[in-house]
Amino acid sequence: MQTPDLRQLISAFLLCFITWVGSLYPANIQAQDAQSEENTEDVVRRVRFSGNDDIKDRTLTTLVRTRTNREFLSIPHFTPWYSLWKLSGGRFGEEPAYLDRQTVANDIERITLFYESLGYFDVAVDTSISEYRTDKIEVSFIIQEGPQYRVNTVTYSGFPGFAEPNKRFEFLQEGAFSRGRINDTTFTVNRPYSSQALSTEQQRLITFLKDNGYASVQRDSVIALVKEDTTSSNSLDVMYRIKPGGQYKFGDIRVRLSDTEPPVNYDETDTLSGPPHTTDSTYTISLFKESGAQSKFRLLSDQLLFKPGELYNHSLYLETVNEFQNLGMLYIQRFSQNEDQVQPDFTREEIPTYFDLQTLTKHSVSTELFGMKRYGYGTGIGIDYTNNNVFGNAENLSIGANASFEFVSPSVLEEIDTTATQSSVFRSYELTADYSVPRLNFPFSFLDNRPGFTSGVTRYLLSYSRSDQLLFDINSDVGFNMRYEVNHTPNYSSFLDLIELDLVDTNPSSAYIRNLRNEFGTDTLNDGTIVDAFELQRILEDFNPQISSTIRYTFRSQNTDLIKRNRGYFSEYSVAVGGNIPYLIDNYLTTPGTLEGNLPSLFGLSDNSLSYSRYIKLSADYRKYYPISAVGVFAWRLYGGFAHPYGNSTSIPLNRRFFAGGSNDIRGWAPFQLGPGDISTDNVNIPGGEIKLAAFTEVRQTFIRDFLGANWFAALFADAGNIWYGPRNDFRDENNQDRLDRGRFRFDNFYNQIAVAGGPGLRLDWEYVVVRFDFAFRLHDLQSGWLNNKQVYFNFGIGHSF
Template sequence: MFRSVACTFFLGMMLSFSVLQAELYAQDAQVQQADTTQNVVRVIRFVGNDNVKDNTLETLIRTHTNREFLGIPRFTPWYFIWKLTKRFGEPPAYLVPETVETDMERIRRYYESIGYLEASVDTNIVEFSPNKVEVSFLINEGQQSRVQTISYSGMPEFPDPELISDFYLDSEMTREPINDTTFSVNRAYSENALNNERNRIINFLKNNGYASVQRDSVLAQIKRDPSDNHQLDVLFYINPGNLYHFGDLSINLRGPDAQTRYEHADTLTGEPYTSGGKKIFLQKEAEAQTKFSLLTDQLLFKPGEVFDNNRYVRTVNEFQNLGMLNIREFGLSEDGSLPDYSKPEIPVLFSLQTLPKHSFNFNLFGLRRYGFGSGAGVTYTNNNLFGKAENLQVSLNGSFEYVGSETLQNLDETFGGGDQLFRSFEVRGDYSLPRLIFPFAGLDDNLFFSNSRTQYSLSLARSNQLFFDVNSDVRFNLRYVVNHNERFTSFLDLVELDVLDSDPSEQFRQSLIQQFDTTSFEYRRLLEDFRPQVSSILRYTFRSQNTDLIQRNRGYYSEYSVALGGNIPHLIDRYFVTPDTLEGNLPSPARISNNSLSYSRFLKLTADYRRYVPLSNDAVFSYRGFAGFAQPFGGSSSIPLNQRFFAGGSNDIRGWDFNSLGPGGIAIEGTPPVVGGEIKLVGQAEVRQTMISNFLSADWIGAWFTDAGNVWYGPRNSFRGGQSQDLLNEGKFYIDEFYKQIAVGSGVGLRLDWEYLVVRFDFAFRIHDLAPTESWFTNKKLYFSFGIGHSF
C-alpha cells in the first residue's frame, strides 16, 4: 500500500511538472523543429577513473543526458513525455562533437590539477540503437605525482623570529622541518593546495605590513626528482615589496538626507588613538545624531601602526554590523581611489551615512479559535537612541475574542454561564548595543570577539482565557551574541527569567476531573505544569555552520548548548525572602496576587548536527541527529514546561502533529496535552532531487524523507503511586527498552525553492506507530504537513 501510494504520488507529481515545464519549451521553436536525425546522448560512462568518482567527473563535462530522476541511469521521464507529445516535457540532449572534445580537455586538466600529470583522455561513441548513443570517456590516469619538500625564498625578516617559524609550521602542507626554510611534505600534488598556500603567504604578508603584495608577487617553481619523475619539490619565490604603515585616517558621517553639511569636526592624535604623529580626521552632520566616539570605537587598527589588512577589513565589517548606517565609500587612499604604494604610509578613508532614526509599524489582524476576534499592534523603533548605535524597539499588542455560550457549553458540559469576551495584551521592549558590556567589555579588543552585540528584552503580558487567567507573565532576557567569524557564533544568555502568575479557574479543575481521575498521572502533571511558577536560565550556545541557511545543499550546521536553570529564584529564596531557609517557592512579584510561585533547578544539554551531501548537480542527501537531556537537581523533581522537549511536527518527526508523540510508549489517545519529556532523540534523513529549474522563478524539488525519534520522561521524574506509576513507567527512558519506542515516519514531498524562501509540502506515513500499540506498516493513513524552509 505504501509503495503504491508513494509511486502514484510521484508519477502524478512528474506529470504535473511536465505540464509546467512545457511552458518553458513550448515557446522555443528551434527545439520543436530540431533535426531528428541527430544522435541523442542516452548514456555517459567513465572508464579507467579508479581514483576519481563519476559524480566528480560529471560536474566537469558539458555533454549530458536528459535529466535523470533521483539519479537512476536512463530513467528520464520528462524526455519520454516529450517523445510522446513532441510538446511537453524535456527535449532530447543531442550529441555535439565539439563539446565532447572540450570535455576531454576539461577531464585531462582536472587530473593534472590533482597530480596525475601524465593522464590522457580518449572517447568511444557507440550508437547502440538508431539515433541513440553511448559516450564513454576512456581515461588513462597514470601515476600520481607527490610533493617531497616545500621551500620558501625571499620571505622578509621580522622582529619576532617565532612569527615566521610559526607561520611555516601552520601550513597544511609542511611537516617536519629540514632547515629554516625547507620542510618535508610527502603528500599528493594538488594545484588547489599550492594555490591555498600562495594565498596564505599573501595574506600573511598583507597582515604584517607588506600591503603591495599581489598574486604575481608569489611564484611557485616545481622541480622533478631526477631519480623519480613522480617525486616533486616545490619552491615559493616571494617578492614582498616594501613595508608600509597606516597613514592618516579620515571618517566622515552624513545624515539620512542627501545633503552634505559637515557642521562638526574633530582631529585626534596621539595615544590611545594614533602613533607616530598620525591623525584621525572626523567630520559629521548634525542630522547624523551620532557621537564621534562610536566611530572610533569600531576601529581595530591605529594610524601609525604597521599595516594589517585583516584589521582593516574587519573594521569595515564593524561599521557594517552597526545596523544604523551605510558605508558609502571606503578605501586605502585619501579620496577612496586606488592605493598609492610609492609612499611608506597608506591613508584610509571611511565615508558613512546614517539611516533614518525613527520608524513606526502598525498591524491589524483577525483571529478565530473558539470564537471570532481581532487584534492590533504598534511598534516603535529608534535606530540610534543615544548616538552610539543603540537600537530600541517598543511594541504594544492587544486582542479580544468573543465566544458564545453555546460554544462554551460544547467545549465543557459543566459550563453554566453566558457569552464570554477573552482579552489579552502584551507590551515588549527590546534594547541592543553593538558591543559587549560588563563583565565582558574587555573582550571587544580581541579580534575573535570584535563582532558582538548585547541584547536586552523585557515583556509583560496579561490575559484571560478559557478556564485560565494569566495575572502576569513577565519575561526578561540578557543575551550576548558574538559572531567570531563566518562559521562560528556564540550565544550567552546570562539571565533569562520568566515569571508566570496564573489562576486556573475551578472550571479548569472540573474539566480535568471529567477527563482524568484525581489520582491519575495526567491530572497531577497538568496541575503541576499550569501552577504559578518562576523559571530562570543561564545558557551558553555554540553554533558552527558552513552551509547556505536557505538552500541547505552543501556543508554542515551544528549547534550545542548547556544550560543551568532555577539558580536565580533559588538564590532569592535562600538569601532574601527567607534567609537561610529554603521554601521552594517565592511570593508573587509586587504582590499582584496571593499566589506562591514555584521553581525548579535543572541542567539541560542539547546537541544538533546536520550534514548536506551533494549526490549530483541536482540531488542532495541530508541527514540530522539531535539529542537532548534535562535533569532536575537540588531537590527538584521536574522541568518547567517551557524547557522540556517535544516530538512531532513539520520540522521534527513528520507524520505526527506537534507534541502528539510520546513520551515513550504512551499511546496518543492517553497522552495529556502539552506534556513533553526530559530526554529526546531524533534522526532524520532526506534525499532532494531538483525536477524543474527556474519555473515561476523557483526550483521545484521532489524529496523522499525518513524521520525517527521520540521523547521520554527522565530518571528523576517522580510522579508516583497508583495509575500514575504505571503510566510513568510506560513513558520513562530505559536503556533496554527505548529503541522499541522509536517512532518512524517516511514519505515524499515537494519544495518550491526561491532564492530567499523555501515553501515545503510533505506527505508522510507512520512506518512504526506507537498508538494504539507498537506496530510496523499497519497505519495506512497519509499525513500532510506544510512548512517554510527545509525541515532541517
Template sequence: MKQLLAKISLILLTLSLFVSCNAVKRVEPDEALLTENSIFLNGEEIQENRIYNQLYQEPNSRFLGVPLQLNFYNLARPNIDSILSEKLLQNDRKREKLEAVLSRKQLDKYINSRVEFNQWIKRTGEAPVIVNEEDARKSVNRLQSWYWNNGWFNVETDYSIIPSEKKEKRAKVEYYVNTHKAYKVDSIKTDIDSPVLDSIYESHRAESEIKTNQQYRTLDFNAERDRLTQLFRNNGVYNFEQEYLNFDADTINTNHKVNTTIIINNRQVTNGDSTYRVPFKIYEISKVNVFTDYTYANRNEPVTDSAQVGNFTIYSFGDLEYKPEAITDAVFIRPGRTYSDLARTRTYSRLNSMRVFKYPNIQYNPDPADSTNTALIANIFLTPQQKYSLGFDFDISQSNIQKFGIGFGGSLLIRNIFGGAENLEIAGRGSIGSSTDAAASRDEDRFFDISEIGADVNLIFPRIFFPFETEEFIPGYMSPFTTLSLGLSTQNNIGLDKQNLSSTLNYKWNPSRKVSNRLDLINLQYVRNLNTNNYFNVYRNSYSELNDIVQSPNVVTDPSFLNTSGQLTIPTGAENFIEAVNNNENTTSGLTENQRQNVINIRERKRRLTENNLIFASNFTYLWNTKENLYDEEFSRLRFKIETAGNILSAASSLAGADKNENGNYEIMGVAFSQYVKPEIDYIKHWDLGHDNIFALRAFGGIAIPYGNANSIPFTRSFFAGGPNDNRAWQAYDLGPGGSGGRSEFNEANMKLAFNFEYRYNLFGALNSAFFVDVGNIWNVLDIVEDEASTFTSISDLDEIAIGSGFGLRYDFSFFVLRFDIGFKTYNPALPAGDRWFQNYNFNHAVYNVGINYPF
C-alpha cells in the same frame, strides 16, 4: 496494504513502459540520445561524482528510471507557430468559425496563449541530450586537465561512442583514463627579491599549504598563493598583489618528483616613461579620519564639527551626533600599527553589524608629511541610515488548535538613541482566531474566540555591557552586542488564558566566521494562568478518561460530583472526584489500582499545566556553522545549549531563611520557582551529491532534569514530538511520551531523542521532491511522572523510538520554499509489541504537513 502497493507498482510500471517509448520522440534520425556515461580508470569503471562532474554532457535526469522531464519536454510542439498558422489562420473554414465567436484581438490572444504554454512546457521540461563528438572531446580534455592538476602529469585519455544495439537513436559514451605514476612534491626553495618579504615568509614557512612528499595538487599551489598574499598584506605590505608571485615546478629527470621554487620579484614602478623595480616595504597607519555623516551631496561642504580620540579624528558636516568612543571602538585600523587587510575587513564587518550606517567606504592615501613614503592615512566615510524605521507585518495561519487565524504587528526602530550607536526596538503584535472543535469554547456564538496581544522592547548596545572590562577575552572584532529585552503578552483563548512577562539580558559575539556564541545572563519568565477552571474543557481526553472511570460498574462516588447525564461536572465535580481519590475519602470507592493511578496521573498533569511559573534562568549557546552562503548545499551545523534555572533564587531563599510551602518548596510572590538543568545538542549535516541531489540528516538530544525546588519541568521548557519539522508521521504534540500513545491533547516530556534523514532531488524546474525517515520520541525521566509507559528507565526503553517515513514535494520560489510532506507511521511504539511495524501504513492514516522552507 499489499493490494495498495501492488496497484502503485502496476501504475508505475505501466507509466514507465508508456513514457519510455517516447524518449526519442524529438531526436533526429542521424542523432543519438545520450543514455549513459562511463569512466574507466586504468581499466576499472569508477563511480566518483567529482570525476563525472568533469564531463560536458550528462544523460537526461530520471525518476525511478523514467526521464520525466524529457518526456514532459516532448509534449511540446517543435513548430507551434507554423502549426497554429496552418490550422487556424490559413484554414478559411476554421478561421471563420473562430472569428464568429472571437474578435481578431481575442483570436490573437488565444494563439499567443497557446504559443506561451508550449514554451512553458519546454522551459519546465528537459531537452534531449544528444551525443556530441565535440563535447566528448572537450570532456576528454577536461578529464586530462583534472588528473594533471592532481599530479598525474603523464595521464592519457580517450573516449568511445557506443550506439545501442537494442534501441534505436540511443548511445552511450565511454571515457578511458590511464594515469601512470603520480608526481610528488620534493624540494621547496625560494627566490624572493625583497628582504622584507623574505623575512615574513621565513617566519611563517611552517604554515605552507605545499607539503613535501605529498602528491602534487594545483589547488595546494593556489592555496599557497592566496596564503602568501594575505600574509604579506596583513603584515604591512600594502601594495603587494598576487601577480608578483610565481611558482617554478621542475619535473625534468626528477624520477616523478616536483622541485618547487617560489619566485617573488620586486615591485614594478612606472615613473613617466621609465619603468623600474623597487623592494617592497612595510607601511604603517599614521592617521585615521572618520567622517560620520558623509553623503554624495555634502562631499564638497566644509566640516563643521570634530573630535579627537588619541590619533583618531572624528569629523561631521553638522553637529556630531555620535560619542567618539562608539565610533573608534568599531574601527580596527589603528594609528601607529602596520597596514592590514584583516583590520580593514573587520572594520567593514563591525560597522555593518551595528545597523547604524550604510556600507562604509574606506580609502588609504600616502601621508604627505612622511619622508619615507611608508605612512598611510586611512579615511573612513560613513553614511548614516535613517534614524527611525517602521515595519509592519500581517499573516494568515491555521493549526491544530485554530481553524483560522489572523496575525498583525508593527515595529519601530530608533537608531543611535543615546549617541553611542545603541538601537531601540519597540514592537507590538496581536492576533485573533477561530478555535477548532478540540475544546468547548466559552463563547460559542463568537467566530473569533482566540486573541493575543503583546509588546516587546529591545535595547541593543554594540559592546559588552558589564561591570568590568571584557576586551581581553571578547575583543571588539568579535562583534559583541548586549541586549536588554522586556516582553509582555496576554492570551484570551479556548485554553487557560495566560499572561506572560519576560525579560532577558544577553550577550552575543562571534569568535570567527563559523562560530557564534550567546550568553543569556538573565532569562526571566513569569507565566500566570487566568482561567484554570476551563482545564477540562481544553484537555478533553483527560476528562473522558475520568468519566470512563466514574462510570465503571465497580466505582461508587458522590452523586454531587455528577450532572444529570451521569458525567462529572466541570470544574467542580471533576476536581472533587480527583481529590477524593487522592485523599482516599469514603465518598469514592471501588477503584482498581490502575484506575487510581490514572486519576493520580491526571491530577499531577493538571497541577503542572495550571500552576503559575516563575523561571529565573541563565543559558549559554554555542553555534558552529560551516555554511558560507544561502546557496551552499554542503555544510555542517552544530548547536549546543545548556540552561540552568532557579539556583540563584534557591541560594537567596536559603540564606534569607525563607519559609517553604506545604509541598516543601520556596515561593517568590506566591509562586514556587522552577529549578532545573537542561542541556541539548543539535547537529545537521548536508551532503551535495551533485545534479541537485542532497542527502541531509539531523540528530537532536535533550534532557531537562528538575531538582531542588522543583520536581517537574515547566510546560514552556518541555520537549514535544511530531509536526512538520520533527517526526512528520505524527502531528505536533501527538507523539509520546514513550509508548503511552499520546493520550493527552498536548503531550510533552523532559527528555527527547530525534533523528531525521532526508534525500532531496529535483523533479523538474522549480519543483523538488524528497524521501524521508524520521526517528525519535520523548520520555519522562527523573521527574514526578510515574506512568511506566511514559517514563525512560533503562536502555530497553529505546524500543519505544517511533519511526515515520514518507515523501514530499517542495516548490522553490527563490526567496522561500513551499513544502508539502506526507508521513506514514512505520513503527508505532504505542501499539502492542508484535503489531508495531507498518500498521495503518496507508494514505487514510497518513499525516499531511504543510511548511515553509526545509525542515532542517
C-alpha cells in the same frame, strides 16, 4: 470512506498537475509536435568513466558538461521529466539531452586539467561514443591516470627577516607543506602534489606579509616554481620566489559620516592626535559628520582597530571595515587607502585610510500578514517599529506586536476529549521590545575588539505573550533575556544568555481537567472534605504559576545557505543551567536559611506562590546537506536533548521540556501530540519529557525551473524520534501503575517507542523564501503499529524543515 494510499495520492496529484500545465500551452502544439517528430538527434542516455582508479565517478560527474537528462532522486536511467516531455509531445517536461561533440571535447580538457592539478602529469584522457540503441548514445571517458607526482621539498626564497629571531622560521614551519627542517628556508614535504595546496600556501604567505607591514605585496609578488627532482622518480621540488617590497605604516585616518538628506554638509568636526589614539602627535584621526546623522564622534573612533603610525596590518584594516558594517545603523559608501585613486600610493612610507559612511533611516515601520498551521489552519498579522541609532551610539530599539488565530477541527480536539463535537479557534498574542548595542557590555566588555570578538552584540529582550494550546493555555508569559552574540568567524558563532527570566501562568484546558477527574476521581479526607485525588494534585502542580531562570551557552558552526540548505552543514550545541536565581532568592532573601521551594508573588499582587525548579539541560543538533546531482540534495539531521533536575527538584518547568511533533519536527504528528514514550495523547497526564531523540532525512530534486518565479522541488522525507520522561520523574499513577514506565526512557525498550513518519512533499523555492507542503504517513504509529495507519497528515511550512 476509505482513505487513499500513497500511490493513489501521487497518481492523482500528477494527473491534475499534467492537465493544468498542459492547459497553459494551448498554442503552437501542432508545431511543437511536428518539430519533435522531425528531430532525430542523438540523445545521451549514459555517461560512464573507466580507468579512474583514484578519482570517484561522482567527482568526475561534477566536472563534465555532457550529461543525461535529470534522474529522479539520482536513480540511474530514471528520468521522469524527459518521459513527460515525450508523452506530451514536447509541450512540457524536460527536453532531451542531445549529444554535443564540442562539449565532449571540452570535458576531456576539464578532466585532464583536474588530474594535472592533483599531480597526475602523465594522464591521458580519451572518449568513446557509441549508439547502443537507435538514437540512444553512451559516452564513455577512458582515463589512463599514470603515477601521481609528489612534492619532495619546498624552499622560500626572498622571505624577509624580522626583529623577532624566530618569527620567520616559526611561520614557515607552520605551513601545510612543511614537515622536516633542512635549513631556515627549506623544508621536506613528502606529500602528493596539489595545485590547490600550492595556491593556499601562496595566499598564506601574502596574508602574513601584508599583516606585517609589506602592504604592496600582490599575487605576482609570491610565485611558486615547480621543477622535477632528478634524484627521485615522480618527485618534484617547489620554490616560492618572494619579492615583498618595502615595509609601511598606517598613515592618517579620515572618517566622514553623512545623513540621508542631501546636500552633504559636514558641519561637525573633531581631530584626535597623540596617544592613545595615534602613536605620536605627528599623526591625526580626522572625524567629520553631519548633525543630522545624530551620532557621536566616539562611535566612529571606537570602531578603528589600528592606530596611525603603527606597522601596517591589512587584516586589521579589513576588520575595521567589518566593524563599521556590523554597527547596523549605517552603510559604507567608500573605503580606500588613496583619496583619488584605487591603489594606495606605495611611494610614501605611510598609507592613509579614508572611510565615507552614511546613516540609514532612523525610524521605520513594517507589517506582515502570514499564514500558519499548527493544530489546524490560521492566519496572523504583525507590526514592528524600529528606531535605528537611538542614543547616537548605534543602539537599536525594535518594538513588535503580532496576533494569530487558528481554526481547530473537532477531530483534532477529539484526541484529548472524546466528547468534543464543535470546532474551536485558538488565539495567540505577543508583544516584544528588543534593545541591542553592537558591542559587548559588562561583564564581557574587556573582550570587545579582540580577535574573534569584533562582531559582538549585546541584546536585551522583554516579551509578553499568551496562547491557546491543545492540552493547556498559557495565560501569560513574561520574559526578560540578556544575551551576548559573537560571530567569531564566518562559520563559528557563540550565544550566551546570561540572564533569562520567565514568569509563566498556565492552566490546563477544561477538557483535559475533565478527563483527569474522570480517570483519577476524588479522595475523601477524615473530616469528610472531598478533594482531588493525590495523583491529580501532583499533575496540576505543573500548571501552577512558575518562575524560571536560565543561563545558557550555545555554540553554532555552519557553512550552508540558511535559506537554500543545499550544501554544507549546520550544527548547534547548547548547555543550560536553570533555577539558580530563584533558589538564591529563596534560600538567602525571602526565607534566609529555609528552603521553601517557591517564591512569593511579585509585589504581593497575588496569593499564589511561584514555583521553580533547578535543572541542567543539554542539546545537540547536527544537519548535513549533500548535493547528489546538479539539481538534487540529500539532507539528514540528528537531534538529541537531555534535561535533568537536581537538588530538591524532581521535574523541570513545563515551558522548558522537550516536545515532539509539528511541521518542523516529526511530521505526521501535530505539535505536542507525540509521546512521552508510547502513551497516547488522550492518556498523557504530564505533558512533555526530559529526553528527546530524533533523526530526519529528506531528498529534494528540482523538477520545474523558474515557474511563477520559483524553482519547484519534489521531496521525499522520513522522520523518526520521540520524547521520554527522565529518571527523576517521580509521578505515580495508582490507577495505571505502568503508565510512567511506558513514558520513561529505558535502554532496553526505547527503540520500540521510536515513531516514524514519511511521505512526499513539494517545495516552492523563491530567491529569499521557501514554501513547503508535506504529506506525511505514520509508518510506525505507536498505537496501531507498523504501516497500519493509512491516514494522510498534511503539513505546511515556511522554509525547509531542516
